Amino acid sequence: MPIPQLRQLNTSPAAYCDAPDIWTQVFENPHRSFDEDKVVLVQSETSETVTYSQVRDGSRAFGAALVKKFGIKQDDVVAVLSPNHTDAIIVAFGIAWTGALMNLLSPVATKEALVYHLKDSSTKVLVVHAYFEGLATTLADEAGVGRENIFILGGESKSFPSWKDFSKGVGSVPKPLISSRDNVAMLNYTSGTTSAPKGVMTTHANIMFLVSQLGAIDGPQVKLNGSLLLVVPWSHYYGFLVLTVYSFHLGIKTVLLQKPDFITILHSIADYKVTNAPLVPALIAGLLHPAARSIDFSALTDIFVTAANLKMPIRTAVEAQLGLKIRSGYGMTEGVFIYSSSIDYETMDTSGLLIPGLTAKIVLETGEEARAPGQVGEFWIKGPAVFKGYFNRPDINEKVFTKDGFFKTGDLTSVDVNGAVSVHGRRIEAIYREGNWVIPQEVEEVIDTHPSMKESVMVPVVVDGEKLPKAFVVVNEGIEQTAELLEEILMFVNAKLSAIQQLHAIAYIETVPKSLAGKIHRTRLV
Template sequence: MTRLSDNAPDAPSRIHHLLDRWVRDRPDAPAVRDVHVALSYAGLDAAARAAARQLARLQVRAGDRVLVVGENCAAACALVLASSMLDAWSIVVNARLSEREIDTFIAHSGARRVIFTCHVSADAQKHAQRLGAEALDWEGLGSLWVGPLAQAVQPEPCAPAAQDQVAAMIYTSGTSGAPKGVMLTHANLMFAARSAHEIRGLGPGDLIYGVLPMAHVVGLSTQFLGCIASGAGLILEPRYTPAGLAQALSEQGVTAFTGVPAMFAKLLDWARENERPIEAPALRFVCVVGSPLTPGLKAGVEAALGLPLHNGYGLTETAPTVAQTRIEAPREDCTVGFALPGVQTRIVDAPTGLDRAPGEIGELWVRGPNLMKGYYRNEALTREAVNADGWFNTGDMARRDADGALHIVGRSKELIIRSGFNVYPVEVEQVLNSHPEVVQSAVVGRTVGHNEEVVAFVERVAGSTLDDEAMRPFLRERLSPYKVPSEIRFVAQLPAAPTGKILKSVLKTMAST
């Protein structure tokens, strides 16, 4: 049965209840804005409730999945809250993904409706047109495109408890190449939102610059929901440019910004190229997430902004934050800080399963109220990731200082993080290997400055003259731009062990030369 919650219970159980305090106490305070619309807290609440009624008319039921294809905008925020009001699951997907990726996520999720924010994304418009969507007016939001009803899909069971009911699903491709739908509950997301509020000291009067994509967990959880948990305002930008960030810092009164290292590096480059300082008169908090922070970048940003550059660590599966440096105690090193209150961490010696001593490196395990419900339609993978005692193996290698501060020292998985976006080599390899003139391929990451690049090694069929120029259009049709390799090297034979296993350690060395 379709639901529309009118009043929050005393103990909030849904993410849209985060609005209630501010609708009551500060209804006219700015909540979210983009280039098309600006919504106060009362306006965001009204738009979300109107969107929930619209979704109900579109036959979205409790337990259904609503997939939003687009880029950052106020409408996406309202749709997330509207889905919460109906006990539907929201799935925000970046419109810059390829047709293959979008279609895979729609099919895997069993989305009841797909909605496209074409007004902020030409890529969303292309997907909308090819998938048979039609434009529809939405109260307070303007025109959004709506795809056909998936009549055969079935709703998932609903639960009253926040820790049991899924609020959102975020897709990450996974090391297997198959889609992984990370199910995050209302409790997961509210914990992360409130942690952002408390750890970062956000509150009414703050203005956050939001360019991290809402299709990714930081953009949805700590950027958007952290904003409304704090009564702050959020400026939403669909795409990052250093000039846009510089203008927002200097002229729009931005007080807080969180970005990936590549964003900060590009901002510094922009300032050097334009021979002008970065002016940020209202800025009081900056934080880096998504990729390792280097001492050089930290020093450069701090010198340019005159503020400590904070650091944090998390994963999609942990909604996302595991650890964060504290605003009241900035660090000079590149630690990711301390585990959030209520979040437990272990540094584990994999062969023995025993905890490592301070200073020793091991696998980082996490347990707490931020941990996902599981991977959608993949109980086996969920059991593999989370043990019987509720510990999630992050796959990252870490060490802990004597004072408890965590340092991420490497990834045990082959994940490549390019400009803050996850690239799993096997997914790129599968596309490369689907080319009729490719025997096999291998993909590795290469560190360049404050970022990582994707490097592909390709073994061609005998007699093939396949080259970089011919391969790139093939890849662009099937992969997101950030997944397309920066370099493609064609080799006579990939290095392999006697078992036939490709020696990626050798390829990583080759990629760096």
Template sequence: METVTHVRPATTATARHLPLDVLATDVLSEESLPRAWRARWLENPRAVVARTEDGSQIRADELEERSAAVAARLASAGLVAGDRLILSSGPSIDMLVAYVAAHRMSLVVVPVNTAYGPTEIRHVVQNTTPRAAIVDDKRRGQLVSEASTEPIVITGCDVRLPTGGGVPTLDVADRDTPALICHTSGTTGAPKGAVLTSGNLLASAESVRLAWRWSPDDRLILALPLFHLHGLGMGINGSLVSGASIGLIPRFSPEAVADAAQAGGTMFFGVPTMYHRLANGPHLPALRRLRLCVSGSAPLAAQLHAQIESGCGQHVLERYGMTETVITISNPYDGERKPGTVGTPLPGVEVRLATDGLGGAGEIELRGPSVFGGYLNNPTATAESFTHDGWFRTGDLGEFDADGYLAIVGRSKELIISGGYNVYPREVEEVIGRHPAVVEAAVAGRPSEEWGESVVAFVVADGLSSDDVIHWAAERLAPYKRPTEVRFVDALPRNDLGKIRRDQLLS
């Protein structure tokens, strides 16, 4: 695509998303996450920051004190600013304290999916060379330790480490301090570690705080996993930046969300799979109590959007983000929320489409303070991901309507999104291909009303059953990556260069 069409710059987005009494804003005015968090704690030290289903809770002053104590224990174990720390845990107050402590002492947090197996953990560990790991499962901690070539500190989320030595310097991170490494990838090669700074994370949290009118009076119902930027980068960071309260739900269920809504929740963030389950059960009316429902990580079908609206009156707000950019585009809080679109750029964000010069759809390119600077240990991938003038290539195809709302119309990167999680075809294909009876394999995403897309494997093999392939994958892949359907074929469709024609797999 040779021509680049500029559309909807930051000034237009600001006018659309900001409250009427806010004329302009600097999303980096507080410089970093820890500084913004501490400002909120000082404003209201007795405010409840987080609650769990069992009734446990933590106040702002307690979070400040406990996170400082955890930081001291980590420092006593030898960790210093800039060291990388794996964090792999289900939602809990202990996990929240550990996450906050790491940021306050300028460690770089590396979230790891709690469902990852040995191969996936090994890659993350070897790519990031962490000094320590905080995990909620001894077996996972053992896998991290075995994957490391250097001694590594392993501890549970309560961080029971000996104390002593110096006190770490806290809350001095600035906008350029590396804060988070989240792994993603394209359709080929190993997963890449996107390095996000404290400024990247603050800019996104502050922009959605303003755009969604997030305030200390809010209580977020958070049933998302906290190893994913949806739950961690938006749910946790956004709540702490806004001074709001978090209701932690360890495992999503429609009943748990309904109970939390009836107990005083004001906001719910979910993926389309969650909304599908809510819409097709008896608990949907409970969402009527909430002031805001947000959907992301995968497209929300227009039919599901309408079903939710008719069932509980909620106009779900869709938004757009990526691991490399956090949240950048959103439907408006005030104004029309258009089903099938992700809205317009948030404050500080610029968006353009790389087209053929004839208009219509093009690759979405982004620029702004929440956009990362590059991938860890991968200068080639970093260079390929940015244009010559510094815009990030998302790999997604989009199109603007007459009102400037962006619709995602396809993906130039062959990515499957199932239940809000990214599934990279090459990774699944390599696992299936290692079965001794498999000649070759390819996977594609089949539309699913519940999951958005489900993984379908196309396999050239002799003497295997579908159950054999599914069982093989189940032992080696996280649940959301496993194929739910296997089709045996004589040969895979390929082009003249020998590349698989994924567009023909499901035809």
């Protein structure tokens, strides 16, 4: 049975969950509360604006061209490679209109990774931002996508036609019927920080459920005249979900940043009077930087931390400086499961509460369910937010899904006395010793209290068949990296750690390897 203490968010009933597909839900929504000429997208670099009706009409035209000219149909795959750009959003919804799968590629992925994603998914059509024009030919040749099936967005090209030209003169094409809400709408490949990348199959029903539920949670605190800053990649599952929830469900203007450097982000918050900002931990920490002191944050009412855990000292300092509460959530490419609302103040220091309509349990290493607050185990989840499975990987699907439908996330979590969930990191990155978990972030927080410390990372190393903690440390500028300092840090830290947490070894590194989203690549240090 579910954990008795795990509490769900209290939301009003979600509307229009019965649409046949996401395009219909977004653009034929009888409950829409804003005008169709409402500006929903802004390109920060150019100040170009796009209205709700322009996204609707442009996506319908592009989808009709895919159907009429290329015969694109349900279960075909069309890929998009672009930074955060208004054209990319229209193209993606055009793919959704056809019932084909959106293969949303990461603009920071390596060429090898992109080729793998295209080949693995059998992509038929590729739409790339003009910035990637030179790469497009290589990708097409190596992945088996015909050059005549490549289109450009976000600029002009001498080699390939634009998606806008491709969409012209198609005439009337009826919208294809999608046979089931459980059909796959989107493919996103996992980041591969702890294992090989896998294609995550997200269905129309998955997205519609979360749009409805998160819209119900956030709706009361969102103002129609507000602005949301989209710094996280739109092509990531969470980025696309943010767009569908805010721009097209709640009607808030979303400001897209194509190349989000820190100073540009700060000025965009001020210039566009941003009210809502989903940010990764590094950017939230940056709000404490002296460069941020002259920025007008008066419109900002909501910060939502994404991608990784935010360390408590940073959270506390930013909240005090800006006079707001930072919200959290928990999800992965495979779905969003835990969320926090601004009215649930007693859960603000956690990842939040279970989204209504989902069932979860925390499974201890012994195989038993957690029954008391604070017990750490793997988070298992089932319900309409959970993805359909990994593309063409029945072997992995069999391992990660239980017979009764629970998805084993691989993440360690616990629940507190308020019924809120805290996420402690990946199970594969932690160490199970003497019946307890050694959590890297908890060890790192102790290491970081040493006065010479800039940043640290803990990884498991195998010594005589046993996993033990090892730390890699980045010291502050101007501090000499000596063996004596390492010994001092080791003694300082181990005096504060429990017996099972104590470091076996410690070493210097110049920087902690991270993804652009702020996730630590621990496997690169093992």
